[in-house]
Amino acid sequence: MAKLYYRFGQMNASKSIQLLTVAHNYEEQGKKVTLFTPAIDARFGRGRIASRVGIAKDATIVEEGTNLYDVVQTEHPDCVLVDEVQFLGAHHVRQLSRVVDELNIPVIMYGLLKDYRNQFFEGSEAAVLWADQIEEIKTICADPDCNRKATMILKLKDGKPVYQGEQIEVGGNELYRSVCRRHYFNPNLDGLM
Known part of the structure; x- marks a missing residue:
């Protein structure tokens, strides 16, 4: 079936x-x-x-x-x-x-x-x-010092996190990072860039 x-x-x-x-x-x-x-x-x-x-x-x-x-x-x-x-x-x-x-x-x-x-x-x-x-x-958080499971997607523009805007903007690593919840709300920008 x-x-x-x-x-x-x-x-x-x-x-x-x-x-x-x-x-x-x-x-x-x-x-x-x-x-x-x-x-x-x-x-x-x-x-x-x-x-x-x-x-x-x-x-x-x-x-x-x-x-x-x-x-x-x-x-x-x-x-x-x-x-x-x-x-x-x-x-x-x-x-x-x-x-x-x-x-x-x-x-x-x-x-x-x-x-x-x-x-x-x-x-x-x-x-x-x-x-x-x-x-x-599954995959792990993009923060190099973190081994947690990635559960969220962090959008970065000009080195800053973005949480509002149009839903779809197709891109890859230049725009998005897979992160754990902790690093979604408190991103280690030096580690993610």
Whole structure:
């Protein structure tokens, strides 16, 4: 029986490399995988899922009006993998749940849980609500003197923490750090820069 999985973690927790590993494992067994990535995330090129370790694959770009169910029904894959699910709409996550329920194809969604303001993204909230199984991919605080689990994302602009503003500003280590709660509220700016 197929399931809808949500694997979430902070930035730099290895989500994309895990997705790419799952895709490789399916393809190595001669099975077909459909990959989705949101249009808004073009850090490595539009329609490209990439890991910081240098591995990448092409993926179907998800726009606001993309019907993921229709794409999957046309392609008939053995598995569906979704990168950066937090940037998708709730309607997209609902379409993925239909893929599982009606087409009996497993779907694994990867992404962040919360933004830098400590609020859910629309896609991550829908993933939490509708997933059959939720798994955390853990990483440690970016502060070099801390070994706590990272549970929050700290946004830094011009060397200062930012806690207000637009929810989405796509970026990497130049903009965000995964930190524990203690360093979210009291960042060691010298250690995080």
